[in-house]
Amino acid sequence: MDRVAVIAASMTDFGQRDGWLRDLLAEAGSACIDGGPVSPSEIEHLYVSNMAGGEFEGQGGIANLVAHDLSLLPAYTARIDQTSASGGAGVYAAWQSVASGAADMTLLIGGEKMTHRTTGEATDVIASLTHPVEYKHGVTLPSFAGLTARQYLHQYDAPRESLAHVAVKNHRNGVDNPHAQFQKTVDIETVLESPLVADPLRLYDFCPITDGAAALLLCPESVATSYTDSYATITGIGGATDTHVVHERPDPTVMNGVVSAAQQAYEMADISPDSIDMAELHDMFTILEFLQAEDLGFFEKGEAWKAAMNDITARDGDLPVNTSGGLKSKGHPLGASGVAQVYELYQQLCGTAGKRQINAQTGLACNVGGFGNCVTTTILEGRQWLMNQGSLLLDMRAER
Amino acid sequence: MDRVAVIAASMTDFGQRDGWLRDLLAEAGSACIDGGPVSPSEIEHLYVSNMAGGEFEGQGGIANLVAHDLSLLPAYTARIDQTSASGGAGVYAAWQSVASGAADMTLLIGGEKMTHRTTGEATDVIASLTHPVEYKHGVTLPSFAGLTARQYLHQYDAPRESLAHVAVKNHRNGVDNPHAQFQKTVDIETVLESPLVADPLRLYDFCPITDGAAALLLCPESVATSYTDSYATITGIGGATDTHVVHERPDPTVMNGVVSAAQQAYEMADISPDSIDMAELHDMFTILEFLQAEDLGFFEKGEAWKAAMNDITARDGDLPVNTSGGLKSKGHPLGASGVAQVYELYQQLCGTAGKRQINAQTGLACNVGGFGNCVTTTILEGRQWLMNQGSLLLDMRAER
Numbered sequence: 001m002d003r004v005a006v007i008a009a010s011m012t013d014f015g016q017r018d019g020w021l022r023d024l025l026a027e028a029g030s031a032c033i034d035g036g037p038v039s040p041s042e043i044e045h046l047y048v049s050n051m052a053g054g055e056f057e058g059q060g061g062i063a064n065l066v067a068h069d070l071s072l073l074p075a076y077t078a079r080i081d082q083t084s085a086s087g088g089a090g091v092y093a094a095w096q097s098v099a100s101g102a103a104d105m106t107l108l109i110g111g112e113k114m115t116h117r118t119t120g121e122a123t124d125v126i127a128s129l130t131h132p133v134e135y136k137h138g139v140t141l142p143s144f145a146g147l148t149a150r151q152y153l154h155q156y157d158a159p160r161e162s163l164a165h166v167a168v169k170n171h172r173n174g175v176d177n178p179h180a181q182f183q184k185t186v187d188i189e190t191v192l193e194s195p196l197v198a199d200p201l202r203l204y205d206f207c208p209i210t211d212g213a214a215a216l217l218l219c220p221e222s223v224a225t226s227y228t229d230s231y232a233t234i235t236g237i238g239g240a241t242d243t244h245v246v247h248e249r250p251d252p253t254v255m256n257g258v259v260s261a262a263q264q265a266y267e268m269a270d271i272s273p274d275s276i277d278m279a280e281l282h283d284m285f286t287i288l289e290f291l292q293a294e295d296l297g298f299f300e301k302g303e304a305w306k307a308a309m310n311d312i313t314a315r316d317g318d319l320p321v322n323t324s325g326g327l328k329s330k331g332h333p334l335g336a337s338g339v340a341q342v343y344e345l346y347q348q349l350c351g352t353a354g355k356r357q358i359n360a361q362t363g364l365a366c367n368v369g370g371f372g373n374c375v376t377t378t379i380l381e382g383r384q385w386l387m388n389q390g391s392l393l394l395d396m397r398a399e400r
Numbered sequence: 401m402d403r404v405a406v407i408a409a410s411m412t413d414f415g416q417r418d419g420w421l422r423d424l425l426a427e428a429g430s431a432c433i434d435g436g437p438v439s440p441s442e443i444e445h446l447y448v449s450n451m452a453g454g455e456f457e458g459q460g461g462i463a464n465l466v467a468h469d470l471s472l473l474p475a476y477t478a479r480i481d482q483t484s485a486s487g488g489a490g491v492y493a494a495w496q497s498v499a500s501g502a503a504d505m506t507l508l509i510g511g512e513k514m515t516h517r518t519t520g521e522a523t524d525v526i527a528s529l530t531h532p533v534e535y536k537h538g539v540t541l542p543s544f545a546g547l548t549a550r551q552y553l554h555q556y557d558a559p560r561e562s563l564a565h566v567a568v569k570n571h572r573n574g575v576d577n578p579h580a581q582f583q584k585t586v587d588i589e590t591v592l593e594s595p596l597v598a599d600p601l602r603l604y605d606f607c608p609i610t611d612g613a614a615a616l617l618l619c620p621e622s623v624a625t626s627y628t629d630s631y632a633t634i635t636g637i638g639g640a641t642d643t644h645v646v647h648e649r650p651d652p653t654v655m656n657g658v659v660s661a662a663q664q665a666y667e668m669a670d671i672s673p674d675s676i677d678m679a680e681l682h683d684m685f686t687i688l689e690f691l692q693a694e695d696l697g698f699f700e701k702g703e704a705w706k707a708a709m710n711d712i713t714a715r716d717g718d719l720p721v722n723t724s725g726g727l728k729s730k731g732h733p734l735g736a737s738g739v740a741q742v743y744e745l746y747q748q749l750c751g752t753a754g755k756r757q758i759n760a761q762t763g764l765a766c767n768v769g770g771f772g773n774c775v776t777t778t779i780l781e782g783r784q785w786l787m788n789q790g791s792l793l794l795d796m797r798a799e800r
Contacts, residue, residue, distance in 0.1 A: 022532075045639075054528065055454045061483045061529030061644070064773045068531070068644035074660040076639030077774055078489040079481040083461045089478040092502070093493065100499035102492070102637075128454065129461030131468070132422075237502075239445075239476030244461070244468035260474040373464045374477055 004098045005224035006380065007217050007231045008032050009346040011339075012111075014212035014331035015181040021053050021062060021113040021213075026069040028213035028336075029109045033070075037227040038217060040070060044103035046077045049090030049110030050335035053079075055125045056114055066109060076103070083129040084284065086110060087214070087338020088239070088367030088376030094218050095237050095378075104223055110339035111213030122209050126334070129370050131245045142206060144246055144371040145285035146198025152253045152287060153200065156302030160200055164191035165308040166286040167204045167328055173315055174325025176355035181210050181331030205286040210331030214340040232349040235362075236271070236379035238264025242372045253302075255372035258295035265364070265377040266297075273297035276379070277360035278348060279319065280341035282368035283326040289313075292366050293321065296377070315358060323348060323356050338367030342378055349382020404498045405624035406780065407617050407631045408432050409746040411739075412511075414612035414731035415581040421453050421462060421513040421613075426469040428613035428736075429509045433470075437627040438617060440470060444503035446477045449490030449510030450735035453479075455525045456514055466509060476503070483529040484684065486510060487614070487738020488639070488767030488776030494618050495637050495778075504619055510739035511613030522609050526734070529770050531645045542606060544646055544771040545685035546598025552653045552687060553600065556702030560600055564591035565708040566686040567604045567728055573715055574725025576755035581610050581731030605686040610731030614740040632749040635762075636671070636779035638664025642772045655772035658695035665764070665777040666697075673697035676779070677760035678748060679719065680741035682768035683726040689713075692766050693721065696777070715758060723748060723756050738767030742778055749782020 010031035012024055025048060033040060048063040059065070063077035082089035087110040094108040114122050127140040149163060168188055174180040186204060194203035224231045240260035243249055249256070266272060273296060281296075283289040290304035298319055299307050307313050313321035324330050324344035327337055345363035347353040365378045410431035412424055425448060433440060448463040459465070463477035482489030487510040494508040514522050527540040553560060568588055574580040586604060594603035624631045640660035643649055649656070666672060673696060681696075683689040690704035698719055699707050707713050713721035724730050724744035727737055745763035747753040765778045 058528050064641055064644045067641050074640040077641050081479040096496040096500040096502055100496040102496055128458050240474040241467050241477050244464045
């Protein structure tokens with residue numbers, strides 16, 4: 001079967017933005033197609049990843065509205081909601097639309113507009129995704145994070161500082177991302193002395209509330225080559241759920257949804273975790289970066305904290321994690337985040353990541369909804385075509 | 401490519417229901433799989449079609465929650481929102497999940513819980529899908545329907561009574577649908593004397609506000625045959641959008657989204673409109689049944705009203721439309737309706753429609769979001785396998 005390629009990607013500046021969700025989505029969509037080789041009339045499907053546009057600003061029919069704003073008619077449209085993993089679910093939907101033959105050119109735009117609401121209001125909308133029984137008891141995602149972090153530190157004898165290393169690293173990466181909400185470094189002390197939110201986690205262990213959008217253009221690989229030399233290919237993709245009642249999990253430090261989604265993606269790509277050169281993980285809370293790095297098979301269970309402290313996941317480490325700055329520093333506009341993760345992979349694999357550029361040919365994105373309730377994992381490989389071209393040129397030269 | 405089959409279908413009673421959206425979705429999902437040949441552990445993807453669960457009852461993460469309630473873990477889940485066409489978009493998503501090879505067994509459940517809100521509140525949530533410029537001027541979908549009905553009657557010299565015929569016919573069909581919200585006949589006079597809502601349309605020209613859910617189980621046709629002798633195959637499917645600003649349409653009596661989505665479905669099924677034996681159309685307002693019947697190519701433009709008055713679309717007519725009772729009498733729980741349309745086709749094509757049973761081998765469902773802003777069209781063919789078996793038996797007998 002023809003594989004699915006990402007031939008263009010964009011993201012807006014993340015942060016506190018003016019305007020409406022539709023404006024952000026249109027901005028990302030335009031940036032993805034304007035000036036590129038694909039004309040709007042060639043786009044057959046448009047998917048919009050968005051968790052709660054209705055709840056946040058009372059706008060329904062957002063996918064239709066954006067198709068109108070971008071003059072994509074009569075492209076088919078739908079909105080994909082998978083809570084904080086809406087972006088990853090959008091990638092999966094867009095992949096399916098191309099892989100099934102339904103569309104030969106699909107635009108995916110993910111976004112969320114949140115900062116016009118108070119932190120309390122936004123937290124409550126997000127908490128509505130938890131199980132009603134847990135919600136009723138006042139549980140929010142930050143409280144799950146606090147409980148799980150406590151358990152992890154205890155179970156694996158990890159120091160509190162290890163979590164702070166995640167924040168410090170991701171802020172350092174964010175400095176070089178011109179779209180990141182926070183482009184400033186923080187030090188260990190700042191993290192450890194920031195206000196307590198959910199013991200042991202403090203303010204700097206949490207991602208911010210963010211407005212923003214990101215977009216991807218997908219088509220069959222056979223079509224991609226006629227448009228561009230620079231694209232990345234989705235070689236593996238999968239999705240899974242874990243218990244919706246978080247307290248039912250036998251070991252709260254294991255996210256079965258991540259394990260299962262990763263398994264599917266690795267199997268499809270026919271590779272193992274050690275073939276991954278870089279990863280964008282869902283560090284909504286610092287503790288989540290450890291859990292995912294372990295459940296994805298990058299490190300043994302209980303070992304990710306050591307990797308963070310030994311700079312293995314730093315940008316110049318053996319396995320760079322969140323070169324984009326992650327949700328922690330880049331920001332987390334719910335429906336955008338999973339799309340922005342793939343945007344970062346695309347930039348890195350195509351060699352256009354600017355100051356953040358690393359040497360990577362295979363990247364993995366893990367997008368988590370709820371507290372691991374739903375997960376999507378996407379593996380991208382890049383520069384194969386350029387590399388082959390390179391070899392071809394060498395061959396040609398050798399023949400002379 | 402292997403085609404996609406519907407191997408089971410269910411719907412809850414539609415109407416005013418107790419409980420929450422999750423209860424309705426679980427009820428439909430259970431009815432679709434319980435006692436059937438497919439065990440929950442075989443279901444790889446679950447899609448939930450739902451327009452506004454967050455707005456109506458403050459529950460997010462509904463697809464995860466239902467996966468939990470139905471013990472489908474670790475199946476991948478996502479929620480599909482395409483306003484009133486969410487159900488059809490769910491069918492398209494489920495089709496893509498199977499056709500792309502992502503899943504070999506996909507459960508789709510569509511539903512909405514609305515009646516706990518006032519009619520005004522529900523109408524406002526629905527109106528949030530319109531373009532902000534039109535919304536600001538107080539436009540709601542019923543007002544579009546009134547304006548368009550006036551235009552249609554004028555443009556095609558149709559009598560007001562023709563619209564009433566749609567309501568009368570669909571109520572007559574609904575009498576034989578044990579799941580319909582209204583199982584009672586109405587006469588022309590009752591429709592014409594009911595309270596005025598949006599001139600010239602009256603109360604009985606409108607579908608009700610409804611709670612309910614419906615479900616479908618989909619898999620590759622090659623897999624279907626190992627589970628059941630009785631299934632229907634999706635031979636054509638497509639989706640499209642029209643202008644999101646309704647007043648921008650050159651002729652408001654033409655729904656370009658319907659024309660375009662139908663074209664895709666006919667092309668894929670390699671048939672023309674005259675091969676369709678029955679149709680489930682989106683009669684949210686009586687006028688919509690005329691527009692769709694024409695834009696789908698069943699009748700020339702401006703002729704559908706004559707077909708209604710001449711009983712051509714009646715259950716014993718040449719082209720039965722809305723044998724289920726349609727949205728008008730069956731009810732319209734937004735996210736469920738497009739799924740329930742395919743449920744009706746499945747029942748009719750498999751010969752299990754009870755008192756409503758007609759003789760049909762090919763059926764079409766047209767699900768409309770907004771006022772034609774987004775549309776999906778699905779063509780199902782049924783009983784092919786049974787028929788082939790029948791011929792085979794005859795052949796075998798002849799050979800003896």
